[in-house]
Every structure is written in C-alpha cells, then in structure tokens.
Amino acid sequence: MATITTKPALVTLRQLLSELRHQSSNKKLAENQMVRYILEQYRKYQTTDQQLCKAADEMHFKAKTYYNYLHYSRKYKEINAEFKGKGERTVEDTARMVGFKLPHDPK
Secondary structure, eight states: OOOTTSHHHHHHHHHHHHHHHHHOSSSOGGGOHHHHHHHHHHHHTOOOTTOOOHHHHHHHHHHHHHHHHHHHHHHHHHHHHHHOOOSSOOHHHHHHHHTOOOOOOOO
16 A cells, blocks of 8 residues: 555655646746645545555556656657658758768868
C-alpha cells in the first residue's frame, strides 16, 4: 500500500509540480489553480498506516499517469519543433542535424 507520505508518492508530487512549472506561463505555483487542486487531492487522500485504503494507491497511480502525460507531451513538442519539416534543407543542414560534418573546400 502506498500512502501519500511514502517516498514514491512524494517523488511523484515533486515531479508533477516540476512539470507544471515547466509548462506554466506563470512562475508562481501558488497562484496556479491546477497546483492547488493537486495539493488538495493529495491532502484529501492522505491516510495513516493503520488504515487500508485503496484510494491512496489509486490516487498515486492517477498522479503518476498524469505526470507521464505532461512530461511526454512536453518532450513531444520539443522534438517536433526541432525536427519539424521546414521545407527543403541544404546538405550541410541535414548533415549537421544528424551529427555529421562535411569536408570543407580548400581554396
């Protein structure tokens, strides 16, 4: 059973907040409604060790899933922006993009 106070749940919360910080235009997380909602849900499903609560495991799973969605959608946008088709490229641009160097002409 994973309670909210366990290390995996706290790591997931930190990861979620980090991703929200990356994607938010507002740098203050305290003003973000999504952050307030997530923290409210974490507090709502906080349980003690004596209770057997399926909701805490479910909440941790949902938080991890949401983190993965945010993280990989951001990575997709970064990769898509880098390799997006810009029309015809020069041979030098293509070689540089894949990590090769062209020999230069000695003049």
